[in-house]
Amino acid sequence: MLVPASLIVFALGASIGSFINVVVYRLPAGLSVVYPPSRCPRCLNELKAYDNVPVLGWLWLKGRCRYCKSKISMRYPVVETITGLLFLLIFWVFQYSPQTIGYWIFCSWLLALSLIDFDTMTLPNPLTKSGLMLGVLFQTVLGFMQSTSFINHLIGAIVGAVVGIWLFDAISFIGSIIFQKEAMGGGDAKLAAMMGAWLGWRHLLLAVFISCIVGVVAGGSGAVLERRKWGKKMPFGPCLALGSLITLLGGEMIISSYLRLFP
Numbered sequence: 001m002l003v004p005a006s007l008i009v010f011a012l013g014a015s016i017g018s019f020i021n022v023v024v025y026r027l028p029a030g031l032s033v034v035y036p037p038s039r040c041p042r043c044l045n046e047l048k049a050y051d052n053v054p055v056l057g058w059l060w061l062k063g064r065c066r067y068c069k070s071k072i073s074m075r076y077p078v079v080e081t082i083t084g085l086l087f088l089l090i091f092w093v094f095q096y097s098p099q100t101i102g103y104w105i106f107c108s109w110l111l112a113l114s115l116i117d118f119d120t121m122t123l124p125n126p127l128t129k130s131g132l133m134l135g136v137l138f139q140t141v142l143g144f145m146q147s148t149s150f151i152n153h154l155i156g157a158i159v160g161a162v163v164g165i166w167l168f169d170a171i172s173f174i175g176s177i178i179f180q181k182e183a184m185g186g187g188d189a190k191l192a193a194m195m196g197a198w199l200g201w202r203h204l205l206l207a208v209f210i211s212c213i214v215g216v217v218a219g220g221s222g223a224v225l226e227r228r229k230w231g232k233k234m235p236f237g238p239c240l241a242l243g244s245l246i247t248l249l250g251g252e253m254i255i256s257s258y259l260r261l262f263p
């Protein structure tokens with residue numbers, strides 16, 4: 001049962017990944033994400049349906065456009081594969097549950113935001129805002145389905161979002177004292193609010209803590225590898241996304257083993 005289901009989940013994830021590629025490319029440029037259909041950016045020929053199949057399309061075209069033979073970035077199949085694997089991981093952990101569908105959505109938003117932050121150093125408002133709304137909606141639906149008080153879930157989501165914003169105000173404030181310049185972008189606070197809605201305030205704190213570790217490690221190794229100055233601007237969105245993902249998959253385990261360490 002698990003093997004065919006896993007294949008279907010991977011295919012679904014890869015297809016969503018294909019759409020994430022479109023969103024990441026078009027949203028920051030202010031273009032429509034639904035029209036026109038996918039086409040080669042150079043010769044503008046529309047992609048055939050069978051060339052548009054996630055991962056496989058790129059493979060059988062050997063990474064080149066069918067018409068003008070210009071190179072198609074490796075990034076497209078890589079993002080599709082990563083999305084497929086993320087969907088699979090969430091499915092394995094949460095099985096057949098409403099959480100699985102919810103976290104597929106959450107991770108798709110996180111991945112799109114991370115890639116846009118890498119490319120443009122911004123986190124677009126339409127994405128962080130819709131992500132926040134979906135997080136609140138998810139908690140409310142979850143409350144209804146688990147027949148616990150849905151009001152508690154709704155309040156939990158809102159408290160998480162508010163804590164996210166406060167936390168970032170505090171981090172920005174401390175960062176501006178240490179670095180003597182603006183340390184965090186406004187988009188990061190909105191992303192933290194979105195994470196708070198999805199994760200709740202307890203897991204949000206853990207996620208931000210992990211994100212900071214990821215940020216320090218990535219910033220440090222980047223500084224060493226590229227021999228650039230320590231403290232150079234780098235996108236923090238991907239660190240927050242990774243922190244969220246680790247918390248999502250292993251948060252309870254991390255918190256309980258931490259509590260066992262210091263009884």
Ligand SMILES: [Zn+2]
Pocket residue numbers: 040041042043044045065066067068069070
């Ligand atoms: Zn072409």
